[in-house]
Amino acid sequence: MTAPNRPRAVLAVDLGGTTMKGAVVDEFGRTLAQRTLLTPSHDVELALVELFTELRDLAVAAATIPVGAAVVTPGSVDESRGVVRYASNLGWQDMPLLDVLASALSLPVAVGHDVRSAGLAEQRFGAARGREDFVLIPIGTGVAAAVVTGGGTVTGATGAAGEFGHIPVIAGGEPCACGQRGCLEVYVSGAGLARRYAAAGGGERSSREIADRLGSDAIADRVWSEAVDVLAQGLNILTLLLDPGVIVLGGGFSRAGDALLEPLAERMTAGLAWRERPEVLTSELADEAGRIGAAILAFGAAGLGDVIDTWSAASVIGPSQATTRRSPAPVP
Template sequence: MRHVIALDVGGTGMKAALVGADGALLHEARRRTGRERGADAVIESILDFAAELRAYGELKYGQRAEAAGVAVPGIVDTERGIALFAANLGWENVPLRDLLHERLGIPVALGHDVRTGGLAEGRIGAGRGADRFLFLPLGTGIAGAIGIDGVIEPGAHGSAGEIGHIVVRPGGTPCGCRQRGCLERYASASAVTEAWAEASGDPDADAADCAKAVESGDPRAVAVWQHAIDALADGLVTAVTLLDPRTLIIGGGLAEAGETLFTPLRAAVEERITFQSLPAIVPAALGDTAGRLGAGLLAWDLLEAEGRRPEAEAGPDGPDAPGTDAHVPTQSTEVTA
């Protein structure tokens, strides 16, 4: 069974998969990032996790993974394979691609987590067929992936789409990026969790609990939720002004609230629009599999670029060509919590 390793590293946890040549998630696993232990420990956890996935694939399928795709947060130099900076993980200038190649002995593609998720959403998800879109997952932090004609824009220095660090509240809450008042300090899932835990007096309460309390009419929750919605709408209108996307795709943990998020968000954005064209605001289609699927696409695309895929699976008209249904995820054969 031909497969690649796909690893999606987040600020809180890592989600991984072995991905078949047809895009199927053959095996899935999760692990905590452990960022509280420091950047060096996080790096070692990534290397160990990837090695365990390689070993599992060898044992299960009788052959090792052919490549690995790894998506990480922050600012990423995909050409050199360096994780330049991640406020959520506390690292700078990590040669992660080389470190993984040394540990695994296979080709490695390194990508930005959100742009990698955007690649999957654009190819097979909510952005499929859209000529210009912005993919925005609301998780531990906030970043964006800018999709233009099927290509995810990396920017000149690897930091395109870092909308989470647009200042929406000048002089406001300090951010890990060393600014104050950044969007992600008000509208990320972690920001809502922090605000709701304080407002409710329950230190274990999270953003999902806040959404449920909003639905039940709790005025404290409504105030916290609206505070986040207002900040998010301010940030989105800035993005719309600069990028003029046709579609805004909202994903991440906060989007799981469904219309509790989308109804007031659409209204708040529309209230702020003046001369700009109002884009469609839609939920992401792939959920938390987007990063893994995108990382898998990175790995298979790397092999294709190196001419290492059989003719039956490669080429612009082959069954695995980018943008075809061959990459639509299928039922996982194994899931490991």
């Protein structure tokens, strides 16, 4: 017999090209169980079904009632139909992901874009809390943006809005994997920074290791400075187009702290002749934003979207994990 007082829970997965991060989240915003698996090189949808099946078993073992599921994924995503139009690192084109998952799980399912869903989480519980106009830009292996204006997320005509990393900012610049030249992602992403450092004779190092060498390594100083220049130019373009109240940076780059925020603030200010730059913050939710966004979508799919109104940042990520770094205040 079903116990009437068992809490409801959802199955939430943040799907990336490298890992699949899954969680069971109850109606109070608490994460009851987590699983992280490597994303396979093929048949990703089958591995995803297996992960969701395991999460459902974990939800039952935690004495909860699974009521919905959601996955957030990179690529061009038609969220209304639950179709991933194209995701190169997953090998998907016109993948009917919602139909695949709903059939396998027999639960209400939502499919969302990973960065836009992270933006939703950041708006509810993170650095953009209460903001109606902001941009979230996670900078990791690649770069994308969640654009929120007037309280609504911009998706675009084909679901491809937010490809911030593929704005060509350097005329005739270095080639990008997308086929263009001079894309922001070539210079600013973790992969781009590591590649440019190695090409300049610095050896094989991660972007975090390169940031740690600033001030003692001339090659690190040069490629980092060039990356900050390009990022400042891209953020100023967004500022002039969208007038965001705040820009939130996430991903590995944002963990460089003042080594990023201080020169970035100076160069943004220098590049905006007639207006102040917006405040630049680092994400409060960090790597948890996608998972939290997926949980929000899952409760919405289950018709229980109002339960998140009772959540707090402390409940969804734990009180010790919520931290924010701010750029220096704009000079009047």
